Amino acid sequence: MRFLSASLAAGLCLSLSAIAAVAAPVNFLFASSGDLPRLHDLLARPDIAGVQVVYNWKGLEQGKGQYDFSAIETDLAYTEKLNKKLFIQIQDRFFEPTAKNVPAYLMDDPVYKGGIVPQVDNPGQGKAPAMGWVAQQWNPAVQRRYQALLKALAARFDGKVYGVNLPETAIDIDQKHDKTGFSCERYFNAEVQNMSVTRSAFKKSLVVQYVNFWPCEWDNDHRYMSRLFTFAANNRIGLGGPDVVPYRKGQMKNAYPFFHRYKGKLPVVAMAIQEPTLTYTNPETHKPFTKDEVVNFATDYLGADLLFWTPEAPWLKQP
Numbered sequence: 001m002r003f004l005s006a007s008l009a010a011g012l013c014l015s016l017s018a019i020a021a022v023a024a025p026v027n028f029l030f031a032s033s034g035d036l037p038r039l040h041d042l043l044a045r046p047d048i049a050g051v052q053v054v055y056n057w058k059g060l061e062q063g064k065g066q067y068d069f070s071a072i073e074t075d076l077a078y079t080e081k082l083n084k085k086l087f088i089q090i091q092d093r094f095f096e097p098t099a100k101n102v103p104a105y106l107m108d109d110p111v112y113k114g115g116i117v118p119q120v121d122n123p124g125q126g127k128a129p130a131m132g133w134v135a136q137q138w139n140p141a142v143q144r145r146y147q148a149l150l151k152a153l154a155a156r157f158d159g160k161v162y163g164v165n166l167p168e169t170a171i172d173i174d175q176k177h178d179k180t181g182f183s184c185e186r187y188f189n190a191e192v193q194n195m196s197v198t199r200s201a202f203k204k205s206l207v208v209q210y211v212n213f214w215p216c217e218w219d220n221d222h223r224y225m226s227r228l229f230t231f232a233a234n235n236r237i238g239l240g241g242p243d244v245v246p247y248r249k250g251q252m253k254n255a256y257p258f259f260h261r262y263k264g265k266l267p268v269v270a271m272a273i274q275e276p277t278l279t280y281t282n283p284e285t286h287k288p289f290t291k292d293e294v295v296n297f298a299t300d301y302l303g304a305d306l307l308f309w310t311p312e313a314p315w316l317k318q319p
Contacts, residue, residue: 027047
């Protein structure tokens with residue numbers, strides 16, 4: 001990991017040790033559906049305000065228009081009993097080769113063109129193994145079904161859940177061999193449309209779009225990143241991301257500088273510290289980033305209001 005050079009924006013090359021501590025953001029846990037009983041003691045801590053739970057599309061829609069929200073109902077009752085808040089993430093992309101977690105009709109009915117496409121490690125080579133799957137949001141037929149799910153969720157849970165977030169923008173598909181009509185512009189427009197529909201449907205709960213990278217883009221060279229942040233700020237949509245790694249080069253050429261630029265201009269910024277994030281080390285100390293280093297960067301540079309912590313975070317294992 002390297003810090004930005006002095007030729008980049010003023011102040012971005014500050015040493016991590018020089019970042020001033022500011023008011024701490026609110027701490028949430030990050031969990032999967034069904035995890036709450038196992039996390040009871042952590043969730044009950046006074047320094048934890050609630051939990052963000054990830055629900056995959058397949059688990060929420062059993063057949064076309066046949067919704068089963070019992071998992072959310074169960075988790076909402078559990079958090080309410082503890083006087084904690086629930087944030088729900090509606091997942092349409094998955095990171096295991098066998099995880100095709102969308103309703104079966106999307107994959108079976110030809111109108112959806114398979115419904116999902118593989119995410120690959122080396123797109124364009126034609127031989128790369130699938131590393132996961134992503135719903136074809138750029139396919140209007142698929143997108144309509146996802147948006148129908150979002151509207152149904154809002155009808156049941158708006159104002160009951162503390163917030164809802166859409167998953168990260170980064171995907172990695174084999175564009176050279178794609179037969180679904182994918183283009184980077186279509187994908188960008190589809191994600192923006194999903195944000196708009198979610199904001200319109202959820203009038204009381206917080207709405208957050210995770211943004212980290214865009215296919216085809218580096219350093220805002222297609223203006224996807226700048227357009228997204230402008231749209232979010234103008235439409236009362238919060239933003240966030242799945243990683244907080246102080247000054248990591250890739251993120252500093254993508255979403256991070258925009259979070260900094262839009263500090264105070266978004267209704268909420270919610271960032272996650274997930275399991276892979278814990279593997280990164282501070283280049284100054286050659287040790288894993290401490291809680292203070294993560295929190296200070298998330299607050300001072302990214303403007304985070306909420307932090308979603310993996311239960312594996314070392315500080316949560318301390319009494």
